[in-house]
Amino acid sequence: xxxxxxxxxxxxxxxxxxxxxxxxxxxxxxxxxxxxxxxxxxxxxxxxxxxxxxxxxxxxxxxxxxxxxxxxxxxxxxxxxxxxxxxxxxxxxxxxxxxxxxxxxxxxxxxxxxxxxxxxxxxxxxxxxxxx
Numbered sequence: 044x045x046x047x048x049x050x051x052x053x054x055x056x057x058x059x060x061x062x063x064x065x066x067x068x069x070x071x072x073x074x075x076x077x078x079x080x081x082x083x084x085x086x087x088x089x090x091x092x093x094x095x096x097x098x099x100x101x102x103x104x105x106x107x108x109x110x111x112x113x114x115x116x117x118x119x120x121x122x123x124x125x126x127x128x129x130x131x132x133x134x135x136x137x138x139x140x141x142x143x144x145x146x147x148x149x150x151x152x153x154x155x156x157x158x159x160x161x162x163x164x165x166x167x168x169x170x171x172x173x174x175x
Contacts, residue, residue, distance in 0.1 A: 060116035061132075061174035062086070063164055069103035074123040079103055081131065085115060086171015094127040100159045112162040112174055132162040 064083035067090065072078035078094045079101065085091050093113065114130040121127075138156045 058116075059114055062113055062115045063110050063168050063170060063172045063174060064091070064113045064115075064131075065170045066106045066109050066111060069101075069106040071098060071103065072123060072125060074125070078122060078125075079106075080125055081106065083111075083113065083129075084170040085113065085129075086169065091115075091128040092126055093129045093131055094122040094125050095131045095133075097131070097133060097159055097161070101161070106161075109161070110164050110167060110170075112164070134160045134162065136160070 062085060064085040067082040067084050069079050069081045072080045072094055075094070077096045077098050079098050081093050081095055081103075083091050083093060112132045114132065117129050119126055119128045135157050138158055
């Protein structure tokens, strides 16, 4: 486990708007190898789009219909020509063991390889539900 960040006052944490959103569509980002472009139902009429650096861990089709936890009040920003209007939360952990080299000689992830796991909800809830 890495060193923890400094403690913050509760009112700093309370400024985060954490919400549940349902993935409507997901596709590879056209200009970035590590990103997926994801459209979300966040409970608003227009929904939102986020760009998430999870491409090597998730097939876009496998995300459709899943409910994820997002930070809804991040300022929008351009990521390689696409707007990202929030952040999908995920956990990142070192893999237990680095796999041996493949039979075809292809390189496999080293000892610093990470698994990335999206934060989801236990049961379906209405898109836009607050997380606390």
